[in-house]
Amino acid sequence: MFGTGSQFHGFFNDPRWALAVIRATVLEAAHPQVGAALIDNSTFVAHPWRRLRNTLTSLQRMFGADDDTRQREAARLNRLHARLHGTDPRNRPYDAMDPDTRAWVVATLFESTVTMCRLSGQPLEQRTMEQLYREFQGFLAALEGRADHLPRTLDEFWPYYDRVVAEELENTEAMRIILYKLFDHLPAPPVLNGFPALWATGRAVAGPVVGAITVASLPEPFRRRAGLPEIAGVQTLMQGAYLAAGLTRFLPEGWIKAENVLDLLTLSPDSDDPRARTITAVRDQMKRAGALIRLITPLPPEPGPASGGEAQRNAQEFFAEVLDQTGDGYLDWPDLAAMARELSSRLDLDEPEETRLYAAYADWWRELQSALDTDGDGRVGLHEYAAAVPSLAGPALIRVAEVLFDVTDKNGDQRIDADEYRALFRTAFHRDTTEAGGTYGRSAFVNDFLSFMSGRRRTTPYDPLLADA
Structure with a gap:
């Protein structure tokens, strides 16, 4: 069911799947439990490109041929999801480990893949569809240990899918953000940083089109119930988009490989x-x-970074670009948990190391809350942060830096070598980073991390780690 011989492997690099994944994400977000978890914990608004890359990496690990890698990734995802629970604005509890909710997420990926093929004029044969369904059941079983929260057969799946669409999906805030706000405010990928006018122009054209195509592809009963607009001609536009995406499959394989495209964008x-x-x-x-x-033709100058190799951010920039990982305008525990999640994912940490890192960030959050939350609302606003910036770099943040050094230093020699550095930063040593012997020592690492997290420096290795979209 997994590896290069699977049906999923054939679709993973299919350009049509980009449209299918957006559609699946909207259907996931329309589920009240998923929607609430996304709003409270996800970085998809402030750091969408990073979130996309992590999602594709996770799917590759789960559907790859190596069973040990799959089990390790399943364990990591389960630890991640176990930390995501709370209540939504209507005081309904949500839990990312709820088996029915997790089954729905898998169901949306399967159904959107089937719909993708149908809309592009190449519907799947029954045998192929059944094989693909078994693979997604295997995906759920790898996470849950069983797959019985999805219907046993494909024939039983369609009534289940129709029932969830008709009875459980809602017009959630997360769904509306994805459809109507995310593309309108989508930050430029790193490769296009420095060209805000070019990116804004392309986004202004493509964003509404992608949103309209996605709405048109959703199940009609849900569109009516959620009050989503029907625009004349969009059905034709949608089918044309899927057909055009399907034709790109005839381009050289390296051009359309998902990993290559995403690597280039980021x-x-x-x-x-x-x-x-x-x-x-x-x-x-x-x-x-x-x-x-x-x-x-003189135009107003485009804003650029401050002069000098170590430009400083002001408090507002640092708050928005680094601290507010979820993009809700406040600093609270989900933002720091998102940092720990990203670092743990990059370093592929085992459970004890991951727990140490999360615990260090939790201690930092308690320190920040005590020092900065002056109005007692349980979160830190921009004005509270800006009024007490020096309090950011206290003993708990130093502990975060030390723990991060320890979990990056895989061999425990108190030095970060070239391979360990690349695992964290995805690039080679910077010229001014290494000490004698071509390594990165604890003191230098901690000092650089503190300088970055206290908002004093940009253009450090930590920028693409925590600040880039």
């Missing part, structure tokens, strides 16, 4: 990846062309 110009040099050269040529255009 590639930082400062990376040591050979492709970064090509991108940097293209960016330089575009900037020269833009300067020439501005000479001919």
Whole structure:
């Protein structure tokens, strides 16, 4: 059911699947339990590209051929989901470990893949559809230890799917954000940083189109019940988009491989990846062309980073770019938990190390709450943070830095070598990072981390780790 011979493997790099995953995500977010968990804990608003990359990496691990990797990833996902629970605005409890909710998430991925093929004029044969369904049942079984929260057969699946759509889905806040706000405010991927006008223009055109196509592809009974708009001509546009995406399958395999495309989008110009040099050269040529255009037709200058290699952020920038990981305008525990989650994922930590990192961040949150939460509402607003910035770098943050060093230093030699550095930062050593012997010592690591997290420095290795979208 897994690996290169599976039906899922054939779809993973299919360009049509990008549209299918957006559709599946909307159907997931329309479930009240998933929607509440996304609003309270997810970084999909402030850091969508990072979230997308992590999701694709997780799916690759779960559907890959290596069973040990799959079991390890399933355990990591279960630990992650076990930390996500609370109540929604209507005081209804949610729990990311709820088996029925997890089954619905898997169901949306399967059904959206089937719908993707139908809308692009290539409906799946019954035998292929049944095989694909067994693979998604296997995916759920790898997480839950069993798959009986999904119907046993494909024939039984469709009445189950229709019932959930008709009885359980709602017009949730998370669903509305994905459909109507996320694409309108989608931050530029790292590869397009520095070209805000170009990105804003493309987003202004593509965002509403993607949203309209996604709405048109949702089940009609849910569209009516949720009051989603019906726009003349969008059904034709939707089918044309799926057909056009399907035609891109005939491009060279390397061009449409999901991992390659996402790597390119999230590639930082400062990376040591050979492709970064090509991108940097293209960016330089575009900037020269833009300067020439501005000479001919003067326009207001685009904002750029402050001069100097170690530019400083003001309090508002640092709060929005780094601290507010969930993008809700406040700093609270889910934001710090998101940092711990990202670091644990990058380093592929085992449970004891992951628990140490989360515990260090929890201690930091208690310290921050005690020092900064002046109105006692259980969270820290921008004005509270800006009034007491020096309190950010207290003993608990130093402990976070020390624990992060320890879990990155896999061999315990008190030095971070080139491989360990790449595992955390996904790039090679910076010229000014290494000490004698080509390693990164504890003191230097802790000092750099504290300088970054106290908001004093940008253009450090931590920017793409915690600040990039």
